[in-house]
């Protein structure tokens with residue numbers, strides 16, 4: 170293991186002594202991408218030969234490790250999306266927040282820590298992710314202020330507990346709303362289901378368009394190939410603009426996130 174790590178200058182081997190190499194800090198910071206690929210999505214890549222046949226894509230016959238994906242995304246958010254998110258949220262007042270595709274629940278916990286009187290609702294389609302989130306809420310001492318709901322956020326109907334929600338967040342799952350017509354429909358439904366939401370902050374990684382052959386930034390190829398194998402369309406930033414234009418939401422600001430490449434947080438207001 171150390172020989173492999175030394176080859177990438179993550180550690181330095183000097184006889185029996187192993188010390189940190191110049192790439193250790195960066196490897197640690199980016200570990201969420203590797204966890205997403207190697208643990209969370211391993212089954213997709215193992216089944217690559219069969220999934221390459223387009224008729225078998227998107228049939229759900231592969232299973233991803235939803236708990237590992239939730240943990241990986243928590244790490245990716247912490248290191249890459251959160252600095253931008255904190256600036257975006259700074260000027261926004263809220264008392265009740267719903268997080269769509271909440272995964273580990275960390276986004277909600279963060280928002281509840283910023284506002285002592287706020288309440289949170291996490292919605293996710295995966296039981297395994299909700300198990301992680303519920304345990305984490307207890308660990309964080311926030312279980313009294315947060316609730317979780319097992320539902321498909323692309324098909325939401327109005328519910329009593331959605332009525333008080335004034336802020337919606339949705340991170341690293343917006344691509345699951347696609348293709349285009351489904352995405353437009355899902356965003357319209359969300360606006361109706363949460364009639365008092367003043368903002369929807371939607372953060373996601375788009376399909377890159379500017380890289381060729383070499384110099385691909387970290388994660389891009391694994392993320393795009395993995396989703397192709399699952400039959401999940403990853404839209405480009407331009408395609409997102411088209412969907413938002415038709416969605417009943419107005420984009421009042423696009424906050425750029427530099428890693429992974431072509432990542433953004435759209436700040437949307439109901440039209």
Ligand SMILES: C[S@@+](CC[C@H](N)C(=O)[O-])C[C@H]1O[C@@H](n2cnc3c(N)ncnc32)[C@H](O)[C@@H]1O
Nearest residue numbers: 242270272293294295298321322340341342345
């Ligand atoms: C990549 S993870 C991101 C988790 C979390 N939002 C974060 O940023 O750490 C995507 C999450 O969205 C959930 N998800 C995907 N499609 C969904 C849907 N249609 N309805 C509800 N949850 C969904 C998945 O189960 C998973 O937990």
